[in-house]
Amino acid sequence: MSNDPKLDVRNDPPQRRHELILQNYHDLGSGKGFELVNDHDPKPLWYQFDAEFKNQFTWDYLEEGPTVWRVRIGKPES
Numbered sequence: 001m002s003n004d005p006k007l008d009v010r011n012d013p014p015q016r017r018h019e020l021i022l023q024n025y026h027d028l029g030s031g032k033g034f035e036l037v038n039d040h041d042p043k044p045l046w047y048q049f050d051a052e053f054k055n056q057f058t059w060d061y062l063e064e065g066p067t068v069w070r071v072r073i074g075k076p077e078s
Contacts, residue, residue, distance in 0.1 A: 004032075004033050004034050004035045004072060004074075005024075005034045005035070006034070006035045006037055007020065007021065007024050007034050007035065007036050007037065008037040009021065009036065009037065009038055010037060010038060010039045010068075017038075018045060018048065021036060021042075021045060021073070024073075025049075025053075025057065025073060025075070028074065028075045029075070030075055030076070030077050030078040031074075031075065031076070031077040031078075032074060032075060033058065033072050033073060033074025033075070034072070034073060034074075035062065035070055035071070035072050035073075036069075036070065036071045036072075036073055037068065037069070037070050038068075038069045038070075038071070039067065039068065039069070040065075040069065041064070041065065041069050042069060042071060046059055049073075056075065056076070057073060057074065057075060057076075058072070058073065058074040058075075058076060059071060059072075059073055060072045060074075
């Protein structure tokens, strides 16, 4: 069990989810992370991170459906 904070976006409107997730990412310190909880595979978000933050984030699936996806998103140590 990790001590990372959880960000559960399942009850947030879809149009707000990426904004909330990106805000949480921006607020992270070096070497820190958070656990994203979502109701679908957030693969499109991975592509956005890869385009905007190439080599500046970590992405580790913790659970892959079918109803809940959990991903640890982090900032590598600088």
